[in-house]
Amino acid sequence: xxATLRWAHADLRAHRGQSVFVVLASAxxxxxxxxxxxxxxxxxxxxxxxxxxxxxxHVWLHxxxxxDMGALSxxxxxxxxxxxxxxxxxxxxxxxxxASVALRAAGTQPPEIARPLVTEGSWLDTRAEGVVLESxxxxxxxxxxxxxxxxxxxxxxxxxxxxxxxxxxxxxxxRPGGExxxxxxxxxxxDRVAPRSTSHxxxxxxxxxxxxxxxxxxxxxxxxxxxxxQVTKWQQARxxxxxxxxxxxxxxxxxxxxxxxAAALAASGAISARIRGQxxxxxxxxxxxxxxxxxxxxxxxxxxxxxxxGVTLGTAAIALMGARIPGRIGEAxxxxxxxxxxxxxxxxxxxxxxLLIATATSLAAWRAGRVPPVPVARAALPxxxxxxxxxxxxxxxxxxxxxxxxxxxxxxxxxxxxxxxxRLALPLLLITVALVAWSTLDMFRSRPADMGVPAALTVRxxxxxxxxxxxxxxxxxxxxxVAAVHPGxxxxxxxxxxxxxxxLRGLGTARAPYPFTVVEGRPADGPDExxxxxxxxxxxxxxxxxxxxxxxxxxxxxxxxxxxxIEPEAGGxxxxxTVDTLEERDPALRPDFYHLVLRPGAEPRAVSSALxxxxxxxxxxxETPNPADRLEPARGVIAALVGVLxxxxxxxxxxVIGTGVRDRGRDLLALKAIGLxxxxxxxxxxxxxxxxxxxxxxxxxxxxxxxxxxxxDVQGRSSGMGAGIAHVPHAMLLASVVAGxxxxxxxxxxxxxxxxxxxxxxxxxxxxx
Numbered sequence: 001x002x003a004t005l006r007w008a009h010a011d012l013r014a015h016r017g018q019s020v021f022v023v024l025a026s027a028x029x030x031x032x033x034x035x036x037x038x039x040x041x042x043x044x045x046x047x048x049x050x051x052x053x054x055x056x057x058h059v060w061l062h063x064x065x066x067x068d069m070g071a072l073s074x075x076x077x078x079x080x081x082x083x084x085x086x087x088x089x090x091x092x093x094x095x096x097x098x099a100s101v102a103l104r105a106a107g108t109q110p111p112e113i114a115r116p117l118v119t120e121g122s123w124l125d126t127r128a129e130g131v132v133l134e135s136x137x138x139x140x141x142x143x144x145x146x147x148x149x150x151x152x153x154x155x156x157x158x159x160x161x162x163x164x165x166x167x168x169x170x171x172x173x174x175r176p177g178g179e180x181x182x183x184x185x186x187x188x189x190x191d192r193v194a195p196r197s198t199s200h201x202x203x204x205x206x207x208x209x210x211x212x213x214x215x216x217x218x219x220x221x222x223x224x225x226x227x228x229x230q231v232t233k234w235q236q237a238r239x240x241x242x243x244x245x246x247x248x249x250x251x252x253x254x255x256x257x258x259x260x261x262a263a264a265l266a267a268s269g270a271i272s273a274r275i276r277g278q279x280x281x282x283x284x285x286x287x288x289x290x291x292x293x294x295x296x297x298x299x300x301x302x303x304x305x306x307x308x309x310g311v312t313l314g315t316a317a318i319a320l321m322g323a324r325i326p327g328r329i330g331e332a333x334x335x336x337x338x339x340x341x342x343x344x345x346x347x348x349x350x351x352x353x354x355l356l357i358a359t360a361t362s363l364a365a366w367r368a369g370r371v372p373p374v375p376v377a378r379a380a381l382p383x384x385x386x387x388x389x390x391x392x393x394x395x396x397x398x399x400x401x402x403x404x405x406x407x408x409x410x411x412x413x414x415x416x417x418x419x420x421x422x423r424l425a426l427p428l429l430l431i432t433v434a435l436v437a438w439s440t441l442d443m444f445r446s447r448p449a450d451m452g453v454p455a456a457l458t459v460r461x462x463x464x465x466x467x468x469x470x471x472x473x474x475x476x477x478x479x480x481x482v483a484a485v486h487p488g489x490x491x492x493x494x495x496x497x498x499x500x501x502x503x504l505r506g507l508g509t510a511r512a513p514y515p516f517t518v519v520e521g522r523p524a525d526g527p528d529e530x531x532x533x534x535x536x537x538x539x540x541x542x543x544x545x546x547x548x549x550x551x552x553x554x555x556x557x558x559x560x561x562x563x564x565x566i567e568p569e570a571g572g573x574x575x576x577x578t579v580d581t582l583e584e585r586d587p588a589l590r591p592d593f594y595h596l597v598l599r600p601g602a603e604p605r606a607v608s609s610a611l612x613x614x615x616x617x618x619x620x621x622x623e624t625p626n627p628a629d630r631l632e633p634a635r636g637v638i639a640a641l642v643g644v645l646x647x648x649x650x651x652x653x654x655x656v657i658g659t660g661v662r663d664r665g666r667d668l669l670a671l672k673a674i675g676l677x678x679x680x681x682x683x684x685x686x687x688x689x690x691x692x693x694x695x696x697x698x699x700x701x702x703x704x705x706x707x708x709x710x711x712x713d714v715q716g717r718s719s720g721m722g723a724g725i726a727h728v729p730h731a732m733l734l735a736s737v738v739a740g741x742x743x744x745x746x747x748x749x750x751x752x753x754x755x756x757x758x759x760x761x762x763x764x765x766x767x768x769x
Contacts, residue, residue: 030353034322038336052338056114063199063223078206080204085106087201088190089199091151097612097623103151103193105186119166121165131161133181146163300361307358406683406691407691424652424653424700427649428649428700431700431704432737444627444628452566452721456623458621459622472594475614478611485594488506502536505575506589507579514576519566520724523563534721534722566725572719572721604623608621686750
């Protein structure tokens, strides 16, 4: 063992550059993995992120009178109290959209517990009478900082308030028809809007979230059950955001596994390359008496030490400096430190990486132990493959010799070449998959009609009887930006066997059919024909072409499914036909709402404002929900993930370049003997790196397009929306990925190639082994 340690120490001193590279590669890979985990934790669970950043309350008590905050803070298990805030109910209107809101009286400084996180604008200021809206409420109202809202209190008096800011809160989101949204105003503003309000809201942050139910019982008993109007727990808010978290979690889990595999291959490649570069030293060690076991132990000791040092450096760098990285990555790293499970991941990921590196080292060291003890001269090895006909023709056409030699060096027709290309192609494949996901999200924004959201606005008559059918149609088609108006009816229907309900929807008429996004089959254009979402097909276990029977208000309804449409709503458990078909079953049926399809380039907010002004408050206008709203946090994380994968790819690229430079360094004498200049030799080395990167980039992007489209469609199918939503990035974007990989390889190989070509080599036995 002593001899093994002495050899390991001597080897480290003799190959300091290689040792430093392996340590830095391990540190970079660990840092990349930890950043990837931080990004996934940051985006896949947005509610937990907001709750952690805002020091959210586990329990909100809504009382009819003021609460005794001192008594509540003295309860066992209560870590902090937010409030109490005097609360008043009001109705807010903006651009024809109305929403109920619970206004809370707050100060000019946000509270420490359950602090609203201002994402746009600013907090309340005494210099202007304003309101800060919770983000989901602001989204429904199309409200932005600086907008003016109409607020009506319980007495019906309307007042104008300016939107000071938009904030996120770890509380149940506002949904039309559900609980009121949340807004924060100064106490004086609340006195003017709701002067008679006596309700209060108080938030409790607990030491142990598992004690929520017990703490609620204590608090209700302390305050009196007759004084408590409503109790909201943190589990309720988290459950409402669960669907979004599931979608994001599934998306990022795929990226996480891919990044882990890419990092594993990069680490394994760096270690194997270093061991291959020391085959001559291993032969000499065996010749002087080292056993295979001693050689294996020596490499294990070295690389485990490298791994521990690299893992320690990478982990320490992220723990100490991660939050200082500019942009979304630094923000994610800073928030991740406070999220649940941070400590376990900070220990588990590096530990797993060390085990992985130990496994890779064991395999490479085992191969090193099988090296023969007598060095084999290169002249005794099989000669290289003869130059192909294509190479001879290239030289005959006066193609620069550096390019021909670079091509032969890049693809020497050995199995190891395929492994090298595969390792380099994997990060590029994952980057392309991320770009497919990004392009799909862009499609929901830029071309929603192709993604199952053709209508931008949904309009309902706020006051029944105020506008007749024809009058309403004329009012809705009056704005020039409205391309079409489609009546709609939506009812709940019992599935066969009456074990559950689905959504039966009538949209459009036979004369003016609704533009469903049909990706399988054809649109419904005949009597009793319908299109269905993937969720409904899976629920009923039917296919396009089948007939389905359902019960609507006690009467049967039989429809022929002629197509599958992309259905972003209700988990895809929707079957849609025309209003005419539903009127045949119920002649007294009248449209409940109208979907408005706008002309290209039209602004939905401007159209909504024009309709609200023309109708004089008789219409309820809402923006049609877009699935991209739920996945918006994924955009920044995908961009950051591309950077992490690029770092892993760069580590793998440096390993490939180092191996190529070492291999070509043995041929320098022969190349110089046939007349090549140092510039031509370095050009050949750079060309080899460029050709390898070009092939890897072509394979990675090609497979990435196929894999990304398949993964996005599988995700769409599992969510009920249905396959057919994947969108391939523009060809120019894919070409830029390939070009970036090639240029990066050329730039990274330029310096080591130049240094290698200018070395003065002696024609000795060492250079021929």
